[in-house]
Amino acid sequence: MSLTIPSIHYLALLPVLTTFGAAVVLMVMSALAPRPLRPAAPLAVVLATCVAVVVEAAFQWSYVADHGATTTVAHAVVLDGFAVVGTVAVAVALALSALVVHDWGARARVLGAEVPVLALASSAGALLMVQANDLIVVFLGLETLSLGLYVLAGFDRHRTGSSEAALKYFLLGGFASAIFIYGAALVYGATGSTNLSSIAYFLGTNVVLRPGLLYAGGALLLVGFGFKVAAVPFHQWSPDVYQGSPTPVTGLMASIVKVGAFLALVRVLVSALGSQLDTWRPILYALVVLTCVVGAVVGLAQRDVKRLLAYSSINQAGFMLLGVWTGSAQGAAGTLFYVLTYAPVVVATFAVVTLVGGVDDVRHSIDGYRGLARRQPWLGGALVVLLLSQLGAPLTVGFYAKYAVLSATLASGGGALALVALLSAAIAAAFYLRWVMVLVAEDTEDGAARVAVPRATGLAILVGVAVALVFGVWPGPIAAWAQHATLFFLP
Numbered sequence: 274m275s276l277t278i279p280s281i282h283y284l285a286l287l288p289v290l291t292t293f294g295a296a297v298v299l300m301v302m303s304a305l306a307p308r309p310l311r312p313a314a315p316l317a318v319v320l321a322t323c324v325a326v327v328v329e330a331a332f333q334w335s336y337v338a339d340h341g342a343t344t345t346v347a348h349a350v351v352l353d354g355f356a357v358v359g360t361v362a363v364a365v366a367l368a369l370s371a372l373v374v375h376d377w378g379a380r381a382r383v384l385g386a387e388v389p390v391l392a393l394a395s396s397a398g399a400l401l402m403v404q405a406n407d408l409i410v411v412f413l414g415l416e417t418l419s420l421g422l423y424v425l426a427g428f429d430r431h432r433t434g435s436s437e438a439a440l441k442y443f444l445l446g447g448f449a450s451a452i453f454i455y456g457a458a459l460v461y462g463a464t465g466s467t468n469l470s471s472i473a474y475f476l477g478t479n480v481v482l483r484p485g486l487l488y489a490g491g492a493l494l495l496v497g498f499g500f501k502v503a504a505v506p507f508h509q510w511s512p513d514v515y516q517g518s519p520t521p522v523t524g525l526m527a528s529i530v531k532v533g534a535f536l537a538l539v540r541v542l543v544s545a546l547g548s549q550l551d552t553w554r555p556i557l558y559a560l561v562v563l564t565c566v567v568g569a570v571v572g573l574a575q576r577d578v579k580r581l582l583a584y585s586s587i588n589q590a591g592f593m594l595l596g597v598w599t600g601s602a603q604g605a606a607g608t609l610f611y612v613l614t615y616a617p618v619v620v621a622t623f624a625v626v627t628l629v630g631g632v633d634d635v636r637h638s639i640d641g642y643r644g645l646a647r648r649q650p651w652l653g654g655a656l657v658v659l660l661l662s663q664l665g666a667p668l669t670v671g672f673y674a675k676y677a678v679l680s681a682t683l684a685s686g687g688g689a690l691a692l693v694a695l696l697s698a699a700i701a702a703a704f705y706l707r708w709v710m711v712l713v714a715e716d717t718e719d720g721a722a723r724v725a726v727p728r729a730t731g732l733a734i735l736v737g738v739a740v741a742l743v744f745g746v747w748p749g750p751i752a753a754w755a756q757h758a759t760l761f762f763l764p
Contacts, residue, residue, distance in 0.1 A: 628724050
């Protein structure tokens, strides 16, 4: 009996291997060092890893431009422009989150390398999802992404809310993973493969006379993804987990989960199940409507800013689903642009919330932000810009992100769906603008305390604001990058 080892194109796997390797190295350094690591050491390792991943992504992009898209490891992993852009998005989100975590750990006395190691491991899972070309690899990436976040959600052991958030996230996340893998098994039973390209080829060249097994499997896959992206009605975990988790962890969660899950969802629905467009589109139509409307309407009642941002994230997920609903290259490019620009903006938003929340990370009432823009124009103004970007105000990158998915929806004949999404954005504007009004309102207390802004967190906020403003007036480079990436999309 001989063991056949598939050929491996290591350039395709390099970002995942680099991130996993950095997590292992940092863990070994922490375990074997004669004295505790200096706080700057884990941050340096994470930032160096992110820079290395971005450089590797540049080499990957060049390779794809010269040689075209390719698969490796028995066609289970794909190297294409779509994966490269997603890789950069994960690396940027991880780097910004690491800056925030560094300062938060110093204030809250959460020292050591545990949080950076878990963040690296979760990011490696997101990178694996981004370039997965097989349902089993998607599942492996999903579990790797989730396991680290389960632990990070409960990392603040001094708060019962953190432990509760971790337990809820773990239970519902495990439930979603079980549903996903069962759906993958049913799709395998219907098509004879878990490979996305093979599934697409089978469905494109054969007529499935009894498609019940395929439909059931596809529906379960969609439910599994729905839990991960917090699409309604699978969103119940999101507000509680966002509220209970340490705020820097929430920022990491809100960014890399969206990137990994949405890009994998595009691959599964558009690439593998593209021939079944008429079957899954009505289901996704209902998910988009529910997600946009519930995220906007329920968000109006929130007074805790972390829960408000959770419902904001749900509403944003509805817009991202619009691009998936189209099933077109234009829609895939719109969703890619959306997640690429949303990640740094949401991390920067949670960075501000981390600072205002204080050392104990419990002061998250919206009233606690009253007059912040007057006391500290730089910090309050930054939060105003970040909120307006998530609202989709003109001259911010959020405006173009919403425009990209809405125009793709209109081009695919989804006028009514685009109208519902626009109405939900108008409703959501109320809670964004209410927060902005609180920020610029007169102080009710004389001599209110100023919020200290450490350098690393300030840098993360500055990058988020720069993305919101620079690419709000000049979206062309990122938009062209996202559109060009879909040209290499497999198939």
